[in-house]
Amino acid sequence: MGHGVVIFEANEELGGMMRYGIPSYRTPRDMLAFEIDRIIETGVEVRLGVRVGKDVSVAELEGSFDAIFWAIGAQKGRPLPVPGWEADGCLTGAEFLDAFNHGWVFSTAKRIVVVGGGDTSIDVASVARRLGHVTTPHRHDTIGHGVVGYTAQDVTGSLRREGVRATLTSLFPIEKMTAAEREREDALREGVDIRGGVMPIAVLTNAQGIVCGIRLCECTMQGARPVPKPDTEFEIACDIVVSAIGQMGDLEGLGDLDNGKGFIEIEPGYKARKGTKHFAGGDIIRPHLLTTAIGHGRIAAETINQFLASGSLDKRPKVDVHHFNLLEELHQRNLKPTKYDAGQVRGTADSQWAIHNYEDRSTSQIIPHRALFKGHFKNEQRGKRTEIHISADDVLGNFEERIQAFSEKQAIREGERCMSCGMCFECDNCVIYCPQTAVKRVPKKERAVGRYVYTDYDMCIGCHICADVCPTGYIQMGLGE
Ligand SMILES: Cc1cc2nc3c(=O)[nH]c(=O)nc-3n(C[C@H](O)[C@H](O)[C@H](O)COP(=O)(O)OP(=O)(O)OC[C@H]3O[C@@H](n4cnc5c(N)ncnc54)[C@H](O)[C@@H]3O)c2cc1C
Ligand code: SF4
Ligand code: SF4
Known part of the structure; x- marks a missing residue:
């Protein structure tokens, strides 16, 4: 702009x-x-x-x-609201991933518990499974609380990397966790132990004040509030507790x-x-x-x-997305309407200052599927991207992209499934089916996206056929109902 x-x-x-x-x-x-x-x-x-x-x-x-x-x-992860959270070995998901993505972390502790259930918790647990635990380092620094960082030389040296036990806990039962189902399935396949319907009660520490476990209990959810089930407490031994319960x-x-x-x-x-x-x-x-x-x-x-x-702001449209604007389109093609001379005229059919056969409904409406003529379209299955599933045995050190992007050919095919809801895609149905030949193509040099056909109202008898056969719902009969 x-x-x-x-x-x-x-x-x-x-x-x-x-x-x-x-x-x-x-x-x-x-x-x-x-x-x-x-x-x-x-x-x-x-x-x-x-x-x-x-x-x-x-x-x-x-x-x-x-x-x-x-x-x-x-950017700020929410801490766990339980006793013991301040201990060495507690960190938020945002801190963990920030340190990892900065390239400061090459290894994690042997046992990690991630509290959450959303996408961030899945990312933390999955990264931990990939990083693994590096043993017998020459030298290390502690980054944040309890995440161990090694220099690049350490890693390329003779270090041994072993798998870690990653447990993910969620207040909601597994099938109701907020993380996407696909992410959850991948995490399970990669060896993350997911426990649904449990709530943390306290972080446990050893004599040095370092995290050694977490106490939890089973819970039911009343809306967004967890209610503990009596006599269901249990503990999980771990070296790091990560809170991935939201950010601010x-x-x-x-x-x-x-x-x-x-x-x-x-x-x-x-x-x-x-x-x-x-x-x-x-x-x-x-x-x-x-x-x-x-x-x-x-x-x-x-x-x-x-x-x-x-200096002021106009009201935003009801459907607040990017809208097609025919005037802008005409302007770009040097086809903008001529100046309106404000004189008295009978009819506008021959006037170049008026835009005919066009009503911008995009700011107020989403075209409902009932307005489309779906018989025009073949039922094309949605194209799916190839997914690489990594097993628990192969996850260590594997940072390959799991969902493969579409090839150009696949992307084009997917684009071709678009039904162009509400926008003329120049199929000619209305021109072909109008019994009065009242629908005509706009002369080539005056055409633009959204201005392909026009109706000659002297010939139209209002039979609705053009609207019925328009696949995209572009034609709306003004006096129809
Ligand atoms: C772990 C994780 C996984 C996610 N996975 C997905 C996913 O798979 N798919 C998806 O669609 N979304 C995902 N999201 C959500 C997505 O990342 C966010 O919705 C999106 O990044 C928000 O963009 P933003 O520009 O508002 O903020 P951010 O991406 O957070 O960017 C904010 C930027 O502002 C900078 N900044 C902050 N304060 C200041 C300051 N005072 N001065 C100068 N700079 C400052 C920060 O350094 C940062 O670069 C994920 C989020 C997380 C945390
Ligand atoms: S309403 Fe009937 S006559 Fe009028 S343009 Fe459409 S198909 Fe032709
Ligand atoms: S108005 Fe509808 S039927 Fe006519 S050409 Fe455009 S999409 Fe096809």
């Missing part, structure tokens, strides 16, 4: 959780680097290793920039943006509730998925553009 943009990033590289949270066998780093470069090369300035709130203040940003978008994520933002030094719960409150359009020129999106408003955060960024960019142009 033509604005100057500067990204401030506390880490030494861009990518956020895609680089420092999610393991590389799920978001391959070469692909990530490619995608980031593609964006940065458009002229975005990047200041790495700069933490806002510490290295540069919010007031300085407010003084230097016209708008500020907070996409600082939920680190808003230290960021003034009153914090809503008191570690998140930033927003209004429609991703405008932060506090501060006039502040916007926010991604995990810092509600932890969710990569695609969600990327979508927030896209919509926020539109709102910021509008804010910079007019």
Whole structure:
């Protein structure tokens, strides 16, 4: 949209959780680097290793920039609310994965318990199974609490790597865990011991104050609240306890943006509730998925553009996604309508200032499947990516990507299954089936996406046939009901 943009990033590289949270066998780093470069090369300035709130203040940003978008994520893991949590050997999933993805960790303890049940807990347990435990090191440093780091020389030397026992516990029964089913199945196959329907009661420590186990009991869930079952307590011996029970933002030094719960409150359009020129999106408003955060960024960019142009924000559409806009499309093709002279005319059929046969329903409607003529489409099965299943015996040291991306051919085939809901895809059905030959093709030089056919209303008898045979639901009869 033509604005100057500067990204401030506390880490030494861009990518956020895609680089420092999610393991590389799920978001391959070469692909990530490619995608980031593609964006940065458009002229975005990047200041790495700069933490806002510490290295540069919010007031300085407010003084230097016209708008500020907070996409600082939920970087802080929640600690376990049980006695013993402060012991040496307790860490959060975010800390564990951050240390691993920075390349500081080459080994983990022999026995690890991860408390969670969501995707983060699966990633921690799966990474631990892959890392294994390295014995007889020449030299090691303790990173965080209880995670052992070795230098690269140590690892390439004569170290012996052995498997670790990784246990994952979840408040919900296994089949109701929040992690995706596929991730759960993979973790089980890779030898993670998953215990569902259990809650932690205390972290156990030895005489030196170091973690030696965790006490749990069985529980039932009342909504999101676990209720312990009496007389079901048991212990699991372990060397590390990882809490992966959720994350929140680190808003230290960021003034009153914090809503008191570690998140930033927003209004429609991703405008932060506090501060006039502040916007926010991604995990810092509600932890969710990569695609969600990327979508927030896209919509926020539109709102910021509008804010910079007019100082105010328009109401966002009901279906707040990227919309097709015929006027923009015509503009790009040098086909934009002529100026409206505001004189009295009878009918608009011959007027070049009016757009005929087009009503933008995209901001208010999702085209329901009932509006499609599904008989037009063959039933094409969804294409599936090839998955590599790793057994418990093969997992040690295996950091290969498990889900293979589509080949170009597969991707094209998958794209071809698109039914183009609500948008004309130039199939000619309406032209062929109209008994009055009232539907005509727009002359070639005036065509654009979304302007392919028009109706000659002098000939149309309103029989509905064109709407019935339109596969995409593009034709809506104005006086039909
Ligand atoms: C372990 C794990 C696994 C996940 N797996 C998946 C998955 O498989 N699929 C999926 O879709 N989603 C997954 N997610 C969720 C996904 O990672 C997030 O939804 C997404 O990364 C959020 O993007 P974001 O830009 O809001 O924040 P982040 O990705 O967290 O990026 C925030 C960035 O802001 C920087 N920052 C923070 N504070 C400051 C500051 N004060 N100054 C300067 N810079 C700062 C951080 O260094 C970071 O680079 C996973 C999350 C985790 C933790
Ligand atoms: S309503 Fe009937 S007559 Fe009119 S354009 Fe459609 S098919 Fe042709
Ligand atoms: S309006 Fe519908 S039936 Fe007519 S060409 Fe477009 S998609 Fe096909």
